[in-house]
Amino acid sequence: MSDIYTIAKSGLKAYKEGLATTGQNIANVGNEAYSRREASISEVKSGSPDVLQLSENLSFGVKVDGITRAFDQFIDIQLQNAKSNFSFSQAQTQVYNQLENIVRPDTGSVSQRINEFFAALSTVAQDPSDIAARYGAVDTAKAIANSFVTVAKGINELKSFVGENLKANVSDANSVIKQLSNIQRELMGNTNPTGVRNDLLDQRDRLLGQLSEIVEIKVHYKNHGEIEILAGTEGQGQLVLSGFDTQKFSVATVRGANKVFIGPLESELGTMVQISSGKIAGNLSAEYELGRSKAALDNLAQKFVDEINEVQTTGLDLDGNIGENFFSLASVSIEKKPGTDSNAQLEVFGGSSRYVNEPLNMNYNAEKDYWQLTDQNGQHLGQFKGSIQLDGFQINITGQPAIGESFIVTFSDKHAENMAVKLVDGRKLAASSYYLTTRNTNNSSNATVTTELISEELSSDLTRLNDLFVGANNSANPITFKNNGVLGELQNLDKLEDLTALKQQTKLQIATPIANLSATSQLRVTVGNTAHAFTLGSHSSSIKNYSDLAELMNSGVIRTDVAVNGKNLTFSDLGLSAGGNATSFVISSAFLGNSDNYSELTAGELSGTSGLLIPGHADFAGLQVLTKEGVHLAGTPLSQAQIQTLISLENGFAEGAKYTASHLSTGAVTNYIGAEISRATLSGDFTASVSSLATASITDSNLMIGQGTIPTARAKMSAPLKIETATGLSLEYESSQGMMAGQISAALNDKISQYGINASAYNYVELYEIPSETVQFNLKGDNFTPARIDIDMSSGNIQALVNQINTYSESTGIFASKSASNALVLEQRAGNDINIEAVSISGSGSIKVRQLDQYGEVINSPQNTASPAPEISTGKYAIVGGQIQLTSPSYFDLSKSGAPITVAQSEFASGFIKRTFEPDKSSTSYSFKTLKHSDDASIGAAGLASVAASSSYKLEIKGDDSKSNLVAKIAGLHSDDLSGTVVAEKLASELRQNSVQSGIYGNTFSFSNGFPRNGDTLEFRLGDQKYRATLNDVPSYVIEDSNVKIDGKTYSQAEALKQIVASSNFIISGPEDNRIRVGFTEVSGDFKLYAVANDGVISGHSLRLTSNNSSSNLNAFHFDNTSSAFIQGSEFDTSTAANQNIAELVVGATTTSIRFENGAITPTTLAGLGISISLEQGSTNNKKFLKISIPNSVSDQDIRLKAIQYSSNFGIKTASTQLTLDGNGFSLSEYGNDRIKVTGSVQSLASETISIDGLSGEDLIVISTGNVRPSILGAATASTNKLNPREISAQVTSDDGRTVVLKDTKTGDYLGSRTLSSTNDFQFRGFDWQFDSIANKNDEFLLSTSGNRQDDASNLVRFNRLASLSETNGKGGYSQIYSNLVTDTGFKSREAEQRLETTRAIHDVALDRKSEFSGVDLDAEAARLLEQQQAYQALAKVLSTAKELVDTLLRSF
Secondary structure (H helix, E strand, O other): OOOHHHHHHHHHHHHHHHHHHHHHHHHHOOOOOOOOOOEEEEEEEEEEEEEEOOOOOOEEEEEEEEEOOOOOOOHHHHHHHHHHHHHHHHHHHHHHHHHHHHHHHOOOOHHHHHHHHHHHHHHHHHHHHHOOHHHHHHHHHHHHHHHHHHHHHHHHHHHHHHHHHHHHHHHHHHHHHHHHHHHHHHHHHHOOOOOOOOHHHHHHHHHHHHHHHHOOEEEOOOOOHHHHEEOOOOOOOOOOOOOOOEEEEEEEEEEEEEEEEOOOOOOOOOEEEOOHHHHHHHHHHHHHHHHHHHHHHHHHHHHHHHHHHHHOOOEEEOOOOOOOOOOOOOOEEEEOOOOOOOOOEEEEEOOOEEEEOOOOEEEOOOOOOOOEEHHHHHHEEEEEEOOOEEOOOEEEEEOOOOOOOEEEEEEOOOOOOOOOOOOOOOHOOOOOEEEEEEOOOOOOOOOOOEEOOOOOOOOOOEHHHHHHHOOOOOOOOEEEEEOOOEEEEEEEEEEEEEEEEEEEEEEEEEEHHHHHHOOOEEEEEEEEEEEEEOOOOHHHHOOOHHHHHHHHHHOOOOOOOOOOOOEEOOOOOOOOEEEEOOOOEEEEOOOOOOOOOOOOEEEEEOOOEEEEEEOOOOOOEEEEEEEOOEEEEOOOOOOOOHHHHOOOOOOOOOOOOEOOOOOOOOOOOOEEEEEEEEEEEOOOEEEEEEOOOEEEEOOOOOEEEEOOOOOOOOOOOOOOOEEEOOOOOOEOOOOOOOOOOOHHHHHHHHHHHHHHEEEEEEEEEEEEOOOOEEEEEEEEEOOOOOEEEEOOOOOOHHHHHHHHHHHHHHHHHHEEEEEEEEEEEEEEEOOOOOEEEEEEEOOHHHHHEEEEEEOOOOOOOOOOOOHOEEOOOOOOEEEOOOOEEEEEOOOOOEEEEEOEEEEEEEOOOOOEEEEEHHHHOOEEEEEEOOHHHOOOOEEEOOOOOOOOOOOOOEEEEOOOOOOEEEEEEEEEHHHHOOOOOHHHHHHHHHHHHOOOOEEOOOOEEOOHOOOOOOOOOEEEEEOOEEEEEEEEEOOOOEOOOOOOEEEEEEEHHHHHHHHHHHEEEEEEEEEOOOOEEEEEEEEEOOOEEEEOOOOEOOOOEEEEEOOOOOOHHHHHOOOOOOOOEEEEEEOOOOOOOEEEEEEEEEEEEEEEEEEEEEEEEEEEOOOOOEEEEOOOOOOOOOEEEEEEEOOOOOOOOOOOEOOOOOOOOOOOOOOOOEEOOOEEEEEEEEOOOOEEOOEEEOOOOOEEEEEEEEEEEEEEEEEEEOOHHHEEEEEEOOOOOOOOOOOEEEEOOOOOOOOEEEEEEEOOEEEEEEEEOOOOEEEEEEEEEEEEEEEEEEEEEEEEEOOOOOOHHHHHHHHHHHOOOOOOOOOHHHHHHHHHHHHHHHHHHHHHHHHHHHHHHHHHHHHHHHHHHHHHOHHHHHHHHHHHHHHHHHHHHHHHHHHHHHHHHOOOO
């Protein structure tokens, strides 16, 4: 009976639970997160652990195994995926639809405004002078800008909205993960082994659904309700929940776009994760598309602005000015570093072209209280407190910054929202084109050419040298390259100043602790095998850093311990310079391989520590400067191997570039396309001089003097002239019969100039000792009919003869200049022959003839050095052939019939000394190149590197003493002394000091004798020069009895005279400033006037009064016939002097020999003149000097002391020339019939230097072909031209019409060459040249510039071409490009909507499957409820029946 009870009882209990479960289901019928429950029951058998087993065949009722949820893992995963995809589409579609509305507004789209703009320009084209039409075009431009700005801002705002949504999505996702983590903790904390709380599982599944809507997830289901969640694309997901561990989502901007990261809760970012579905992915996708659309809009805006501005700025406005920019995209953004709390504010004014789209960083240095400005690479740009100006913009800082304060300033020109119209005045619309292409009217074809500006790509791999040539560059701070080869490019160059390659000085580096130095420490150096010691002494205590020691040594404070020639030497005396830092001391030596200036530094030590010797070098860097078309402008000609290696696209040269050295700088200055190009080296260019006979000028200078009729046939080359170079030239040239030097040089240049050799011709001939008789001759040069010269020379007026010859110069090409009192120089400027025929001289006189070289020196040929000298007289003729000079920066071989002709470097051909023969001035000028940035003593920016002043200049003049020349040498110039003017002054001073001294004295006078008045003058003569001295600043005075009152103060007459002399001065005028010095000197209380030639007189002339002085002026200055001038030599030792003639005294036409004999001089006077000659006592008993005293009674004529052989032994050095300083250098004029020879040399730390001026915006490439790492200095100035003014002629040079040579129209200089492409065009210098058909050979087309077309519509044609997209250059087509953007946006919007519909359907199906499987069905639940109710009632009946049975049984007992 107990079984029946048990069965009934268990059944009632089970179905009660079932009824409760069914009721729960029915109660949650509207709860989408609820999963249907079922009470799972099973039979309780005897084998069950719930009962004591009695029999295997007995049953004991039922039991509830548990309440189960209707859950299918696969169905839930499907729904999660469907939710992710549906949410993705919803987020994406919402944004796409909004974007479409932005880019395609109802009215006023960008495309519409662009079309209106071009329509307005077409209206202006009909009448460019119509102001109203011009302003209408400007108004449409403003509408374009507004339309672009509206669309750009709309996209930016939408992007910001998406960004905010994305942040909200990430926050929501993190919130859900946190809730899931909490549920997981409860689930995993459940200790019931038989079941899990279904309500927690429902919450979990609801949250998983929410999370899947936000982000793509992958859920792994584990036992007891535990799950593991990965977020991200399949196979790349990152765990966000595993066990008790969670990670968070975060969003950050990376390269302008938002990215999602997953990482630990405590981390800032974590790992970037790829997500392909969910709201986050939808927003990321939409943001990406917004970025693409914005980038497309920005690109269109930039293309539009750039191309419109390009046309505008290459045209002319109504006033004839080059157009200014039409539109602008420029803007500046300021970002303050977060986390700093201060009131500092930053303002930026202006804009930058150099730092566009490159962030500039401003950091506050609190310790030093200033702001530091750096670029994105950390390069220091400047430091300031309140304001700084840089590259066209200004930054102002206000307020008090905080420690660590920083700002980021970014200039931008890429964003459409910044579009603005810069042109507001309709007159400024550039309707007319600056460039115009025309065809030559003589062309034989009908071909025409159009040109269109294109954007040339810059050589991105080449270093931009313009940026390096800034700041304080000097020899201690050079630009040093790692390798030779192509060094970089100079862009848009106008001027290049002294591009210099440097040698390296020998250095001695010593490293010993500063603490080791004491008062007894010595610095020891060995210079030129001589050791020199410098004891630090008391200065040691002030040496805290080796820079302190360097300053002490360089300033000369510390000198050698032992005197040399009575002087304790400084570092400068030894040619040394020092630098230092905290740990090292460095000494540099000025020795450059020539011990004439400085000796070599070979060793050294400091306080017992030996130094490390670092040898210098004088290797040649071989700087080469070329255009991008391969035109070699400066350097040495390239070899064929170098051409093949260097002239390439990879090295920055243009496609189609061809090497040529035709314009290579040779000589002092070369001109190319209007620019002056010069290159200087210490040794100069290689030169050779030949006559028109192809023989060396010194062998046969082609001078023929004969009797009778001049030959009809001109002499010609007996064999070809052969020229060979390392650059590949091997040429034999033989002139045709009758060719002269000028003609030959022109013909040679056609053949050799492209190899870097220049041929020039000159012809100078001097006619001297012309007799004072009637002179007649025929003169022929370029003229066919002789010019008859007929002049009476009895008066000795050589200028009259010069003038008569020059009346025929236009026909003869021959120009005459006076060279001496009875001599002249003839110059045939083309270098061709000078013929003097039919000579007739009235008496028996003759005219001597000699040829001069290009510097005015006598050509040392047999004809010119013959004795007697060549001369022409009655019945004779002279044929004077010209000379040909070949010049090249590189060595070349020259020969004739196998016999070599000398080729040598000339210090005056592209050297540091410029020498110019000026026959019209009867002089040769000299100027001196100095390089302060390389030759001045300098210290590196860090203080360690030092460079010793190393330049030296030497000039040597052939003296009248054939055994001794006049030599001047200066070295170690510093600072302001490194100028050409100062070098000339110092050399002139030393040359003069080595010569004789000259001056004049008046008679002594007292106050009672009278003092000259203000304005009184004296005129002096020094050789051929005259100087006037005017008295000035004589104070007013009043004589009172025996006293004198000056400025209210009373003096004695003697004191008054001193006061007057002290106040007075002379103003000197004449050919050279400060050439003579005039003043008063005191003699035993009285005074006398003196005048002296400063330093000395090279020519040996006396300084004398001219005959132009009035007797009143002479008397005023106390001159009479007893006053005397003097000429004196230097001291010499009479005890060792030999008996011989020692000099000549030239007075007018009379020459008197002066002899030294047994300590005495003869003669002592010149009879009839009163001139005295004496030996005056010198500094010691045996030292005396020669003095010539010339009384004023001697007439005004040339008087000079002239050296002869061995005169220098007697203190007399002269040369037959007068030196005159001017502002740039000095000139040496010829005196008498003697012609001097001059040599010079220069030492410098610079091995070569190149300068270019007036290039007007060319791009150049700089190469080093030497075998050394080049160190260079220089300064580059970019062209300020808005447009390149170069006018270009393009000439077809090939028979097929496809090869074009381009030249500078103004100069005819070669620019480059091109071959037509298959589309009949080529690109050159920023233009696309388009031929409409093939032209014929020799057809020419001109690209010209003009400012006179401002009222035509030629530029509007170019504007309107931009309305459509060009297939050739890709320009224009803006409206279509924007329409494509709109179409693309619409397509993506429709695509997104379709995807939304698809994902919605899939989502709905998945949701239905979930609902069908896990949801509550009321019908099913009602049926189940009825079933369970009936079972419950039946079991109750069983229980009541059992009770009745029991009761019956009990009653039966």
